Amino acid sequence: MASSDDEGETFHDHFDTVCAICDNGGELAICEGKCFRSFHITPDSMSAHESSCESLCLPPKEFLKKLKCENCEYSLHQCFVCAELGSSDKSSNTEVFQCSSATCGHFYHPKCVAKLLQKNDKTERQSLQEKIAAGEPFVCPAHKCVVCNQTENEKVADLQFAVCRRCPNSYHRKCLPRDIIFEHQAGHHDEIRAWDGLLRKARAWIYCLEHEIDPEVATPTRPIIYFGISLSEVQSNHTGRNLV
Numbered sequence: 001m002a003s004s005d006d007e008g009e010t011f012h013d014h015f016d017t018v019c020a021i022c023d024n025g026g027e028l029a030i031c032e033g034k035c036f037r038s039f040h041i042t043p044d045s046m047s048a049h050e051s052s053c054e055s056l057c058l059p060p061k062e063f064l065k066k067l068k069c070e071n072c073e074y075s076l077h078q079c080f081v082c083a084e085l086g087s088s089d090k091s092s093n094t095e096v097f098q099c100s101s102a103t104c105g106h107f108y109h110p111k112c113v114a115k116l117l118q119k120n121d122k123t124e125r126q127s128l129q130e131k132i133a134a135g136e137p138f139v140c141p142a143h144k145c146v147v148c149n150q151t152e153n154e155k156v157a158d159l160q161f162a163v164c165r166r167c168p169n170s171y172h173r174k175c176l177p178r179d180i181i182f183e184h185q186a187g188h189h190d191e192i193r194a195w196d197g198l199l200r201k202a203r204a205w206i207y208c209l210e211h212e213i214d215p216e217v218a219t220p221t222r223p224i225i226y227f228g229i230s231l232s233e234v235q236s237n238h239t240g241r242n243l244v
């Protein structure tokens, strides 16, 4: 893949600008593993509190800026399509495989990602699935527009991407469905699904139409799983939210 993506970026540029659990920004620690995610460490920080973030519930350590999340620690990652946890351990019985784009932290079951990469041709899909399962590198669907199948061009405003936070659906700004409404366009009764200024590289952040917005938290539910323990189990005083 041509990766104008990587030009002039530093290591830190690949990391998520918001917390993987609550989608809010603020004081975050980054994972040193392969997932490129960032996390609120404790529920007490202002930004974590604002979004009722369960956080990692670690004791607040002022200088803890880096950590290794449990998913990376135990090589168990969620498939970005079906959200199920699978082994990403490359040495044996690998279940989920990481996208080979250098800046992408998404993992997939071969079957789940092959279905999206080869929508029409069943034979091609099957053979792609087998290749991925055998460890062949693949680039996940998030790097092409789901409507026109073309890549991003950051220099042209219309061709910048709007990327879904919950699945590998990306759109050019010009290809974005009208039902995906930006914060600044929204009337009183509109459901806001798109934001500017949250992501690097002038990208828009969206929750695509495949996800229902939970009115209580104004985001889709947050199915983040750590090592088989869902955060709702980890956090005893957590209420109301529907974690898988």
Ligand SMILES: [Zn+2]
Binding pocket: 019, 020, 021, 022, 023, 024, 039, 040, 048, 053, 054, 055
């Ligand atoms: Zn958070």
Ligand SMILES: [Zn+2]
Binding pocket: 031, 032, 033, 034, 035, 036, 037, 068, 069, 070, 071, 072, 073
């Ligand atoms: Zn990680």
Ligand SMILES: [Zn+2]
Binding pocket: 079, 080, 081, 082, 083, 084, 108, 109, 112
């Ligand atoms: Zn899957």
Ligand SMILES: [Zn+2]
Binding pocket: 099, 100, 101, 104, 105, 106, 139, 140, 141, 142, 143
């Ligand atoms: Zn990817």
Ligand SMILES: [Zn+2]
Binding pocket: 145, 146, 147, 148, 149, 150, 171, 172, 174, 175
């Ligand atoms: Zn497009």
Ligand SMILES: [Zn+2]
Binding pocket: 164, 165, 166, 167, 168, 169, 207, 208, 209, 210, 211
């Ligand atoms: Zn989506």
